[in-house]
Amino acid sequence: MARFIARRLGLALGTLFILSFLMYGLLEFALDPLQDLRENPAPNRAELIANRVRLLNLDVPWYQRYFLWLGHFVQGDFGIAWRTMQPVSQLIRGAIATSVQLVLAATIISILLGVTIGLVSALRQYTTFDYVITFVSFLLYSLPIFWVAVLLKQFLAIGANDYLQNPTINWPLVVTLSLISALFWTGALGGRRDKKIKVFLGALIVTFAVLVLTLATGWVENPTIGVVGVGVLSIAFAFGVTAIFAGLNNKRALYSALTTALLGTIIWWPLQWLWAYWEMSWPWMFGLLAVSLAVAALIGLLFGGPDRQISIRGAMIVALFTGVLIFADRVLQTWVPYNNAPQIRGRPLATIGAATPGLSADFWMRQLDMATHLMLPTLALVMISFATYVRYQRGAMLEVLNQDYIRTARSKGLSERVVIVRHALRNALMPLASIVPVDFITLIGGAVITETIFGWAGMGRMFLTSLGGQEVDPVMFYIMLTGGLAMIANLVADFLYAVIDPRIRVNA
Structure with a gap:
């Protein structure tokens, strides 16, 4: 070595x-x-x-x-x-920090979305969903970044800021987004015709209800997650992670993930008190994250099961997700004072710069200010990088699925989840292992436009x-x-x- x-x-x-x-x-x-x-x-x-x-x-x-x-x-x-x-x-001190801040968020989001959608597209090969994803990925890959950036500034900053001045329910947009969501989930989950109909109607109703409630209750003007939102989302995520990596029949893995989600939700209250009386910084936040991951690993270890590593891994992923939710909730609690600040004047979505000049803010408002400035350039980079990762992951997954050992695993009676997650996905990630580090470095030095x-x-x-x-x-x-x-x-x-x-x- x-x-x-x-x-x-x-x-x-x-x-x-x-x-x-x-x-x-x-x-x-x-x-x-x-x-x-x-x-x-x-x-x-x-x-x-x-x-x-x-x-x-x-x-x-x-x-x-x-x-x-x-x-x-x-x-x-x-x-x-x-x-x-x-x-x-x-x-270069400030320049490196600025580039890493921008590229890190874009790379993480691009990898998560690209790998997930590329995997699903490979599993739904030659279906309408696969053709649509292929078309969209090639379209995004071919778009010039400067044109995408200008459109984002026009519609997701200037237009959205104008909308926030007098938010109303745009029924055609709500219906369109609901239909897109329903079609996406129908194609992604696949199955027989009766299953597709149920998925389509369920996704349509849920998306429509969420959008209407979000706009009708004033959530857009004062976005919050709250302890209820943290609890519901964490528990739902615990079920999802267990279903993917362990299977819901693995009760010990499920119980460890649910226990972690419930414990994280309970910790929401003491954390609000701590953050109200203690000046936070990023070293403190990373320290809290390390403690939460250690506690989650202990929970998974205590529950054990046929494979302790699965329980530990699932609990730690849920702890990370719950921690991000609690952090985001605390940041969003500063939305109203931030939006009313004289430097913002009710137009929170920034179009230029990495921070608002002259803004008097504590740690939490600075994170919100950074997020509003990060949103557009990160989205521009994600749209281009995401398309690349989708194509790589789809091609690698299709190549792996045709290997002899995948057919052998299926012939042994292993479930499709085990075949995909434990056998196929790991080997399909190998091409990305050589692409992602180089892409990350390239973006640090080359996000010039x-x-x-x-x-x-x-x-x-x-x-x-x-x-x-x-x-x-x-x-x-x-x-x-x-x-x-x-x-x-x-x-x-x-x-x-x-x-x-x-x-x-x-x-x-």
Whole structure:
């Protein structure tokens, strides 16, 4: 293991050295830091040029400058953005945080939705549902991101903010969304004609009722989840997780998931008291999450059953879901004061920037403000990435379902749930193990258009600004960061392969 890691790291460092050397040489020919001074009519132009030459060591050959820069870089001195004389270490600190904040949410949502819908599409191969999902995924994949971003700003920000000024029930929209939901669930669940009719009518009625109640009761103007919502959703999620991963006939797994959901709902009350008198921060929140996961693991361990790992896994997933619900409920409790703040003026859905300037807010309102700014750029990235993951997951799942061991598992009398979840899905995730880490790194360094349209000062925008300003040091840091992270992503993908498929070992 140690030899494998050392060999891969050595190869990565060598590749990164060659990459940085070549890119530094290309930047020497592509950038001209003296261009503005050559066009400057000032009488002291020669003196200004001489000063800048000394500042940037332009009188030294570029390959010597490269090694000077590399020596400083490995010591933690990343140079300066010479136009503002701001150190690169300060410049990139906020840019990296902004890009990770944006990309992390988009990647998680894209993976969850893409894998789930791609799996269902493969199981419903050559049905109307499969054809529709295929068409929609190709359509989303082909859409230009700048066009999608502009449409989202127009309809999901400007239009939605106008609607929030005087919310009314839009009956044609309610009926259309209800029909879309009914058709989706009918196609996803499949079955015989009588089952499809029941699913269609059930989904239609439930969706219609939820939408009407949401609009008629004023929930849109003051959205909350509350302890009742947390309890109902957590219990429903517990049944769903158990049905998928263990089967409802596994009573111990079901009881562990339900116990976790009920305990999480009960904890809602003391948490409200704690958060009212204690200043929260993200380290505290992660600490609370770690404690909740440990308690859930203990619950699953105590209930045990034929396979303790299934009970533990189900309880921890339910604990995570319940924790997210409680957190979201507390954030939404600040909706009214946030919406009435003078900086918001009743238009909470942001179209530009990562935060509202001048907003006086506590920890919870800052999270709500971040969420309102994250919504549109995250949705834009999700729509494109989601389509890619759907196609990959569908293709991988179809390939796995045609393997001999899947037919053997079915011939042994295993239930379809066990065949799909335990045998097929795990191997179908292997292609994504090599795609997701690289995609994540690519988005961190390359969400240039999205960051520009939505006014996010992330890594992509910093790269363009530095390139346009003829600043070598920030551009080289961007190249080193994205190149290094890409190599780490490939190493992570190798280990994920070994985790997903036990047949793969490092020594192989």
